[in-house]
Amino acid sequence: MFGLLKKFKAGFAKTVAAIGEKTGALFGRKPIDASSLETLEEALYTADFGVETTREILEEIKAAYKKDKDLRGQAAAAIGAAVLQRVLAGAEGRLDSPVVGVVDPGTPASPRPATANASNPTVIAMIGVNGSGKTTTSAKLAWRLQQEGRGVTLAACDTFRAAAVEQLKVWGQRLDLEIVASHTGADSAAVAFDAWQAAKARGRDYLIVDTAGRLHTKSNLMEELAKIRRVLQKHDPTAPQHRWLVVDGSLGSNSIEQAKVFHQSFGLTGLVVTKLDGTSRGGAIVGIYRQLKLPIYFIGLGEKAEDLQPFSVDDYAKAVFGVEE
């Protein structure tokens, strides 16, 4: 477990290097000028921050520059990081009281959402567009929770995509996870129903529901999600307590559209951002947070079980701007 924090930093180290390349001298000791401001603008846009956040950060740095023509790159970076921290204030989702040593003890835990009955499992539904990382995240999270000593059941509710059930089952064998599954073409809601029952009977703390990928523009597929939800609510009217959108961190502004539509039709409670182990800065999540104020619970930093990390605003903002501790 100690490797986790290191892994987080290592994952983001690539990010820091990448943005450092772009901005070069900008975030160093030299005073900034008009041309470094343009470089900064480019760096912000290429991090997928979008028009609004980019303008906001630029305005603040320009204002500081107006006041102090000797403004150093480092100070500018600190301003940028501060803007991000302000915009993302409250964006850290915490699943449960942290187990000491796993999550930075400084971060307060979000209260665990109530279940109708204390012995009911807490249900986490993973939803998102095709290929965003739902299945992998479901497996990683189940493993993580098990490592923390929780009992977890997985529901293989992607009964649509070819070999989706098998994919989750392979994870189950690899990581010794408990999975309730049917076959491709089966009724996904029925799988969810059975899985809940199994999780309850075995006294599990969590039920993680992996769902089929769907583009947010397809309302008929959105209806299927609603059905899964209705069926779970027959067991427990508060389920699924967590409804997380799994967002591919390398996507651009369209992920804001995705989040909006999924939120409208399914009432999201949080996000997981995947594939941040690439060179993408995942700036679109800032846009999502601005608009929807949905907390980010985890980020994905690779394909292995341990590559799922709690999201930290501080680390993210500092990593993006290359601010040293």
Add this chain to the structure above:
Amino acid sequence: MFESLTEKLTSALRNLRGVGKLTEENMATALQEVRTALLAADVHFKVAREFVERVQTQCAGQEVIKSVTPGQQVVKIIHDELVRLLGEGTNTLSPARPLRILMAGLHGSGKTTSTAKLGKLLKKRGYRPLLVACDIHRPAAIDQLEILAKQEELDFHSDRASRDVAAIGTAALAVAQAGGNDCIIFDTAGRLQIDQDLIEEVKRLRAKVQPDEVLLVVDGALGQEAVNVAKAFHDALQLTGLILTKLDGDARGGAALSIKAITGVPIKFVGTGEKTADFDTFYPDRLASRILGMGDVVSLVEKAQENIDQKDAERLAEKMRKADFNLEDFLAQMQQVKKLGSMQSILGMMPGMSGVQLPDGADRQMARTEAIIKSMTLQERRKPDILNGNRRQRIANGAGVKIVEVNQLLKQFQQMQKMMKMMKGGGAKKMMRQMEAMKGRGGFPGM
């Protein structure tokens, strides 16, 4: 949003009327709008800047044409420039036989699905494709391709015991030769462009199988990252083309423009839905139009021609023109439309409709409508007027729907008939002519 770019430009350029010439100064605000729109559409920062500069030079000095608004004129210039940029290079596949195609890309971009789609398309064009599973990393990726291959009745090769992708590829070439496959498509694992080990793996595969086409599969919603990704994959694999996926969503596809501008690699295909039929050849003018919110009527026209029985379509069109269109014809027409792909993907090709959501379960709705009509007798289909309460109830029972749905359908059909009668006077002809002009050849049958 691109959808509103035309409007924005029109308002930004409103006061240009009477000025006579487009100049750098009077274009400044408008071009700012263009840049913002491009950035909001995820076009890479540098590409957006260069694009705007180029448009600026082209606009400067042009007369403001009296008959159109300056906004439309600028949109036309932008559109043409976009088409030029997107369309450079050839979008056809290599004529080599056997034709070896290597698929590559990031995680979750749609490689496996696109492999099956491409296989299906090439089979239709007379090839005998062999799909080869080279994704040995993602759990059950091999199963996924195998299932899709079976579903599309395509040959398939895998080696579950092997951890050597290059060896799997080499073995597949022999399998293809023995089996008489003249087209071999290699599906590979998703990988980050900075993952040295995995990039080496696919490079070795490339060296062994010597593909005629190396296609990068890119999510249409990819952000600014597109440029880094494409550059690195191009360096490692010498790409010959791109496949742009998930265009049935409302992503504006700016990544495609970035990649094209930076690497020069032509876009060859687009994925427009989860069904294996939702796959198309790439036409630059269509993406440019989609980008500018002008829809994609041409695609729809072509798709219709490929999948619809010409004679049938003409017969239906004729009946429509004569306003002699009964429920039986309606059913036949619906069955033809279904061949075009899912309703959402058809809608995505219509002007101004990309990104519009279909009302709840449109495809399912269509299935219900079909069920209702199928529960009618031939006589009823031909003369819906005879449908009294009893008959309607019987039909509802037969189709497993409520009677109100039957009533609704009949009402809609009446309205449709009314419209056809209205168009009988020549409106329809005019519409057909327009379609013809747009397409350049052939008409637009049956719709």
